Amino acid sequence: xxxxxxxxxxxxxxxxxxxxxxxxxxxxxxxxxxxxxxxxxxxxxxxxxxxxxxxxxxxxxxxxxxxxxxxxxxxxxxxxxxxxxxxxxxxxxxxxxxxxxxxxxxxxxxxxxxxxxxxxxxxxxxxxxxxxxxxxxxxxxxxxxxxxxxxxxxxxxxxxxxxxxxxxxxxxxxxxxxxxxxxxxxxxxxxxxxxxxxxxxxxxxxxxxx
Amino acid sequence: xxxxxxxxxxxxxxxxxxxxxxxxxxxxxxxxxxxxxxxxxxxxxxxxxxxxxxxxxxxxxxxxxxxxxxxxxxxxxxxxxxxxxxxxxxxxxxxxxxxxxxxxxxxxxxxxxxxxxxxxxxxxxxxxxxxxxxxxxxxxxxxxxxxxxxxxxxxxxxxxxxxxxxxxxxxxxxxxxxxxxxxxxxxxxxxxxxxxxxxxxxxxxxxxxxxxxxxxxxxxxxxxxxxxxxxxxxxxxxxxxxxxxxxxxxxxxxxxxxxxxxxxxxxxxxxxxxxxxxxxxxxxxxxxxxxxxxxxxxxxxxxxxxxxxxxxxxxxxxxxxxxxxxxxxxxxxxxxxxxxxxxxxxxxxxxxxxxxxxxxxxxxxxxxxxxxxxxxxxxxxxxxxxxxxxxxxxxxxxxxxxxxxxxxxxxxxxxxxxxxxxxxxxxxxxxxxxxxxxxxxxxxxxxxxxxxxxxxxxxxxxxxxxxxxxxxxxxxxxxxxxxxxxxxxxxxxxxxxxxxxxxxxxxxxxxxxxxxxxxxxxxxxxxxxxxxxxxxxxxxxxxxxxxxxxxxxxxxxxxxxxxxxxxxxxxxxxxxxxxxxxxxxxxxxxxxxxxxxxxxxxxxxxxxxxxxxxxxxxxxxxxxxxxxxxxxxxxxxxxxxxxxxxxxxxxxxxxxxxxxxxxxxxx
Numbered sequence: 001x002x003x004x005x006x007x008x009x010x011x012x013x014x015x016x017x018x019x020x021x022x023x024x025x026x027x028x029x030x031x032x033x034x035x036x037x038x039x040x041x042x043x044x045x046x047x048x049x050x051x052x053x054x055x056x057x058x059x060x061x062x063x064x065x066x067x068x069x070x071x072x073x074x075x076x077x078x079x080x081x082x083x084x085x086x087x088x089x090x091x092x093x094x095x096x097x098x099x100x101x102x103x104x105x106x107x108x109x110x111x112x113x114x115x116x117x118x119x120x121x122x123x124x125x126x127x128x129x130x131x132x133x134x135x136x137x138x139x140x141x142x143x144x145x146x147x148x149x150x151x152x153x154x155x156x157x158x159x160x161x162x163x164x165x166x167x168x169x170x171x172x173x174x175x176x177x178x179x180x181x182x183x184x185x186x187x188x189x190x191x192x193x194x195x196x197x198x199x200x201x202x203x204x205x206x207x208x209x210x
Numbered sequence: 211x212x213x214x215x216x217x218x219x220x221x222x223x224x225x226x227x228x229x230x231x232x233x234x235x236x237x238x239x240x241x242x243x244x245x246x247x248x249x250x251x252x253x254x255x256x257x258x259x260x261x262x263x264x265x266x267x268x269x270x271x272x273x274x275x276x277x278x279x280x281x282x283x284x285x286x287x288x289x290x291x292x293x294x295x296x297x298x299x300x301x302x303x304x305x306x307x308x309x310x311x312x313x314x315x316x317x318x319x320x321x322x323x324x325x326x327x328x329x330x331x332x333x334x335x336x337x338x339x340x341x342x343x344x345x346x347x348x349x350x351x352x353x354x355x356x357x358x359x360x361x362x363x364x365x366x367x368x369x370x371x372x373x374x375x376x377x378x379x380x381x382x383x384x385x386x387x388x389x390x391x392x393x394x395x396x397x398x399x400x401x402x403x404x405x406x407x408x409x410x411x412x413x414x415x416x417x418x419x420x421x422x423x424x425x426x427x428x429x430x431x432x433x434x435x436x437x438x439x440x441x442x443x444x445x446x447x448x449x450x451x452x453x454x455x456x457x458x459x460x461x462x463x464x465x466x467x468x469x470x471x472x473x474x475x476x477x478x479x480x481x482x483x484x485x486x487x488x489x490x491x492x493x494x495x496x497x498x499x500x501x502x503x504x505x506x507x508x509x510x511x512x513x514x515x516x517x518x519x520x521x522x523x524x525x526x527x528x529x530x531x532x533x534x535x536x537x538x539x540x541x542x543x544x545x546x547x548x549x550x551x552x553x554x555x556x557x558x559x560x561x562x563x564x565x566x567x568x569x570x571x572x573x574x575x576x577x578x579x580x581x582x583x584x585x586x587x588x589x590x591x592x593x594x595x596x597x598x599x600x601x602x603x604x605x606x607x608x609x610x611x612x613x614x615x616x617x618x619x620x621x622x623x624x625x626x627x628x629x630x631x632x633x634x635x636x637x638x639x640x641x642x643x644x645x646x647x648x649x650x651x652x653x654x655x656x657x658x659x660x661x662x663x664x665x666x667x668x669x670x671x672x673x674x675x676x677x678x679x680x681x682x683x684x685x686x687x688x689x690x691x692x693x694x695x696x697x698x699x700x701x702x703x704x705x706x707x708x709x710x711x712x713x714x715x716x717x718x719x720x721x722x723x724x725x726x727x728x729x730x731x732x733x734x735x736x737x738x739x740x741x742x743x744x745x746x747x748x749x750x751x752x753x754x755x756x757x758x759x760x761x762x763x764x765x766x767x768x769x770x771x772x773x774x775x776x777x778x779x780x781x782x783x784x785x786x787x788x789x790x791x792x793x794x795x796x797x798x799x800x801x802x803x804x805x806x807x808x809x810x811x812x813x814x815x816x817x818x819x820x821x822x823x824x825x826x827x828x829x830x831x832x833x834x835x836x837x838x839x840x841x842x843x844x845x846x847x848x849x850x851x852x853x854x855x856x857x858x859x860x861x862x863x864x865x866x867x868x869x870x871x872x873x874x875x876x877x
Contacts, residue, residue, distance in 0.1 A: 045294075045295075046218055046291070046292050046294065046295040047218055047222065047295050047298055047299065048295075048298040048299075048302060049294065049295065049297065049298040050297050050298045050301040050302070050305075065305070067298075068298075074215055074318075074321070075215075075318070077314055077317045077318050077321060078314050078315065078317075078318050080314055081310045081311045081313070081314040084310055
């Protein structure tokens with residue numbers, strides 16, 4: 001299939017971003033809030049969802065392909081194949097539910113290590129639902145500590161009030177723009193044979209939680 | 211029968227297969243001469259990532275998985291996949307190489323076992339049993355096979371006798387035999403390469419396919435295929451004006467995707483054919499039953515609901531009778547079809563009995579969908595055989611379909627049309643195809659027999675003329691072809707001799723183009739019953755097929771009609787003929803079989819040969835066209851009459867990936 005669009009490219013870079021985290025932490029609402037400025041209570045995502053957003057960051061026209069994965073346990077096996085080739089991974093937790101936070105290190109962190117094909121891939125920790133300040137159980141300090149330990153970016157936001165939603169994606173993208181290897185991927189062909197080192201069964205990682 | 215998550219996974223696998231099948235159009239699986247599957251996948255990744263090309267599905271309307279093709283969404287809808295998940299699935303299929311995802315979705319399909327109710331498991335089992343029973347009845351018995359073989363041998367013998375000086379050198383027979391063993395060895399190597407690379411590309415389609423496929427029970431696989439087929443046949447799509455797909459029924463692209471999926475599942479194609487037959491037959495049974503109830507009066511609420519839902523094809527509504535729906539499948543024929551099936555199935559499986567077919571369909575939860583299938587038969591049967599359109603057109607004197615094989619009115623969802631092109635008497639339109647073993651509903655196209663016989667006879671006469679005989683004895687003919695190819699001077703004697711062939715040849719070429727156009731019209735009108743068609747033709751018949759493809763390629767809406775194409779010894783130029791365009795209208799395999807020493811074809815077609823190449827004696831270097839060298843099988847152009855069947859067997863058309871199996875070769 002030769003896509004013969006010889007026209008002027010509508011963007012300078014294309015980045016693939018992936019959103020992960022437990023069921024109900026607000027991944028889909030966060031994405032919806034970012035892409036269409038609306039807030040809705042959504043039913044659990046089935047499998048994977050996909051949205052495109054064009055943004056201009058640092059003078060560059062970017063096309064963001066954002067994959068929103070289902071947090072539900074039964075789709076866990078599916079998510080693994082979407083890590084491939086992602087330049088940025090957004091790990092979302094709910095500041096009012098501690099287990100969604102601890103699961104990030106217990107489960108999701110391991111998944112990234114297992115399946116991400118991109119060593120330089122930028123990770124971002126996002127604490128969602130800060131509008132429910134009264135119900136908060138995970139402090140900002142804890143989030144910062146985790147991010148520092150794990151070597152990722154950190155932000156707290158609310159998909160409902162749209163606080164920090166734009167910033168969340170913008171910071172991630174800025175960081176990708178600063179990383180030459182990711183930049184190269186976003187503009188040219190992807191390296192070959194990355195997928196040959198296929199990781200072992202995912203069962204090992206899923207069995208840890210139950 | 212399947213849980214929502216399983217249906218989701220099934221839908222996903224189907225979209226992956228559909229997209230992969232489209233990629234294989236231009237870079238076939240396990241075909242070393244082009245990009246292999248790995249390369250294909252990689253290139254698509256590049257396509258996706260490069261900033262100059264479009265990358266989201268929504269941008270590329272050429273994709274089969276794109277919404278505008280109208281292929282996937284009806285299937286999703288039938289499978290009751292939440293519409294919010296559609297975008298993600300389409301994007302997954304189109305965006306990234308499928309090999310990354312196939313394994314994951316297979317695992318999802320397999321893992322989801324905990325909440326499968328006992329009833330569902332029983333249904334799976336019942337379905338499996340009926341499929342097994344059906345495929346038993348469809349399989350050809352060895353005795354059957356032998357008798358067909360015998361018939362074919364008789365025909366070959368008859369042909370050979372007729373052409374006591376066939377267009378081959380006397381010594382070639384000897385050479386042929388003595389070389390045979392060597393060749394076989396050599397050829398075996400070639401075959402194994404193809405097969406190895408196939409195995410490789412399959413295993414590359416994800417890291418460890420076997421494990422994941424093994425996780426799936428056989429019943430589950432069949433159940434998934436059953437559901438998907440029902441989904442493909444259901445008339446779920448509301449008239450979407452944006453969609454380029456206007457036809458309802460069984461799209462050829464669906465069938466190719468299912469073929470790939472069954473390859474991934476490691477399920478034999480005959481099982482899939484059995485499923486096709488079961489779905490089609492049960493649909494007709496249900497229709498009949500419902501129809502009688504309707505007549506009886508009581509407005510069955512479910513029936514009314516189906517109608518309201520627009521599930522029944524337009525044909526059913528306007529016609530109002532069963533006959534209208536099933537078109538050419540006349541009522542007695544239907545009854546006969548059932549009674550033929552019922553004993554086999556009825557005795558083996560309890561669910562099949564009175565109204566048993568309905569039970570199978572109900573068990574699978576796809577009654578509604580299946581009903582639409584019957585409409586997809588359209589005016590089959592009578593449609594094709596009854597279309598003597600020639601007179602209306604005027605340019606073509608004869609154009610007629612004849613039914614061959616035993617698979618008529620049996621609810622077969624594959625149609626095959628075979629076209630002879632080098633004939634000496636009328637039976638040469640039929641006999642080359644008679645012994646073929648497959649489960650399609652088969653027809654031959656008889657066209658312009660007067661002209662074809664004239665040109666074939668002229669060529670044959672010329673061959674038996676003394677001068678030609680002399681030349682053959684001197685082995686000159688072999689050099690003729692090479693001198694043709696190398697633009698060397700022609701022996702003057704040849705030129706004189708060919709003069710009287712030329713005028714007849716020109717007429718025949720012209721008629722074949724017109725017949726091709728007619729064939730395209732027939733297919734566009736859906737006289738084959740909205741079922742995927744396989745077109746096979748040799749000599750000028752191949753030209754008819756090719757011309758038909760060219761006409762079909764002129765409109766975007768024709769892409770789902772033709773599933774497979776085989777051209778043998780085709781008098782078609784290679785340059786300036788837009789092979790690429792014709793590739794697009796063939797959903798599955800597209801084979802060009804050529805013989806490098808078919809000098810007769812070379813001479814007849816010499817006008818174009820020099821500058822433009824000739825498909826019948828050379829490979830066509832267009833991505834996605836399977837070039838098969840049959841030089842070893844073909845002694846001369848007339849050999850296609852009796853060797854076509856063998857070549858088709860070697861091609862194993864029911865296999866998804868390119869095959870030319872030399873082990874079938876018989877001396």
